[in-house]
Amino acid sequence: MYWIDHESFIEIYPPKEFNFEECLIFLGRSNMEVLHQIKGGSVYKLIKVDESLVLCKISFLHNCLKVEFPISPKSKSSRKIVAEYIWEWFDLEQDLGGFYRMASKDKILRTLVHKYYGLRIMCIPDLFEALVWAIIGQQINLTFAYTLKKRFVEQFGESLTFEGETSWLFPSFEKIASISVEDLRVLQFTERKAEYIISIANAMANGELSKELLLQKKDYQQIQKSLLMIRGVGAWTADYVMMKCLHHPSAFPVADVGLHNALKNLLGLERKPPVEEIKEYAVNWEGWQAYATFYLWRSLYD
Numbered sequence: 001m002y003w004i005d006h007e008s009f010i011e012i013y014p015p016k017e018f019n020f021e022e023c024l025i026f027l028g029r030s031n032m033e034v035l036h037q038i039k040g041g042s043v044y045k046l047i048k049v050d051e052s053l054v055l056c057k058i059s060f061l062h063n064c065l066k067v068e069f070p071i072s073p074k075s076k077s078s079r080k081i082v083a084e085y086i087w088e089w090f091d092l093e094q095d096l097g098g099f100y101r102m103a104s105k106d107k108i109l110r111t112l113v114h115k116y117y118g119l120r121i122m123c124i125p126d127l128f129e130a131l132v133w134a135i136i137g138q139q140i141n142l143t144f145a146y147t148l149k150k151r152f153v154e155q156f157g158e159s160l161t162f163e164g165e166t167s168w169l170f171p172s173f174e175k176i177a178s179i180s181v182e183d184l185r186v187l188q189f190t191e192r193k194a195e196y197i198i199s200i201a202n203a204m205a206n207g208e209l210s211k212e213l214l215l216q217k218k219d220y221q222q223i224q225k226s227l228l229m230i231r232g233v234g235a236w237t238a239d240y241v242m243m244k245c246l247h248h249p250s251a252f253p254v255a256d257v258g259l260h261n262a263l264k265n266l267l268g269l270e271r272k273p274p275v276e277e278i279k280e281y282a283v284n285w286e287g288w289q290a291y292a293t294f295y296l297w298r299s300l301y302d
Contacts, residue, residue: 001092003083010079012065012086017096019118020060022298026122029301032146034153034168044070046160046167047085049078053160055167056082065090070162091120091247099249099288103295106284108266112295121294123244127211128204129170130245131230134237135196136189151187176201196232203230211245220250243290252289254278262296 002013028038037044042059057068067086074082087093100117103109124130136152137145156171156179176198184194203209209230217223223246227238235255242251253259260272263281267273273281285292 001084001087003087005076005079005083007076007079009066009068010083012067012083012092013063014065014090014092015095017100017118018090018092018120019116020065022116022119023090023122025301026119026298030142030146032143032150034150035170037165037167044165044167045086045089046169047082048158048169049074049081052078053158053169054078054082055160055162056086058086071160085125088125088247089123091123094120094247094249096120096291099291102284102288103292106292108263108281109285109292109295112266112299116295116298119295119298121243121247121290123247125245126170127209127214127241127245128173128176128201130241131200131233131237132170132176132197134240135193135200135232138193138234138237148187148189152184152189155183155187173201173204177205193232199231214246220248223248243293249288249290250286252282252285253293254282256293258297258300259293262299266296266299 004011004013024038024041024043027033027036027043035045042057045056045058047054047056052074054069054074055071057070059066059068065086067082100113103113124133132152133145133149136148140148153168153170156175158169159166161167179198181191181194181198184197185191189197200209214223214226217226220242223242224235224238227233227241228235233241236253239251239253240256242248243253254275257272259278263269263278264272282289282292
């Protein structure tokens with residue numbers, strides 16, 4: 001990670017394969033998003049550092065991400081934590097050279113990588129948030145998923161208001177471990193999803209489940225197996241979390257509806273391709289399935 005601390009703001013220098021505008025298009029895909037705001041080419045994001053809430057304004061100027069603190073510059077240690085969070089949020093650790101070499105020879109991906117060059121997976125650094133968002137999205141449309149997330153965040157998350165705009169933080173697992181299924185039912189969560197979410201919060205509160213524990217398992221199958229043991233986590237959810245939170249480039253949510261729609265559109269098919277057919281298309285994507293999927297998702301927003 002390469003960054004410079006200017007005290008009142010910080011500069012983060014991403015790798016050359018980085019396109020901030022493309023990342024903003026993905027971040028701006030729903031006007032119901034509650035965890036960041038995009039205004040005038042910048043994204044505002046609330047981050048929790050130790051016990052304090054830090055509002056960040058992230059812009060891109062002269063090949064670097066400029067991060068300002070509209071409320072007050074924080075301590076040096078908290079600025080470092082912010083830099084690390086943003087580095088992970090934009091997946092800047094990932095060297096995309098191998099992906100672009102593979103994709104430039106792949107008949108499905110080559111037009112996409114040319115068109116969206118520099119797009120990176122917009123990650124979810126917090127494991128609890130990644131798991132809950134994946135569970136919320138199971139078997140419902142994206143609009144209703146965002147509605148549920150908004151209710152969940154505004155009911156149980158912390159917030160900070162600056163110049164009349166309120167920024168929100170995703171609820172902590174400690175908070176959700178203390179609520180009841182009924183508390184989520186009133187927000188229109190199904191009983192099952194409410195149970196899954198509270199059970200995950202409890203496992204994290206007890207120390208049975210954490211991002212660190214999952215990352216200790218080096219092998220894709222081992223991580224997937226650990227995730228599949230969690231109640232409410234199926235293959236799609238496990239791969240989504242491995243892709244968005246654990247930075248596993250081989251994660252492949254092959255049953256994803258968006259992936260199927262993107263392939264149908266791109267290939268001009270009459271119907272959505274079945275999973276076996278998708279696996280055939282993906283033969284060349286080995287080691288980069290997560291990025292192939294993300295670029296295919298991006299094609300849906302054109």
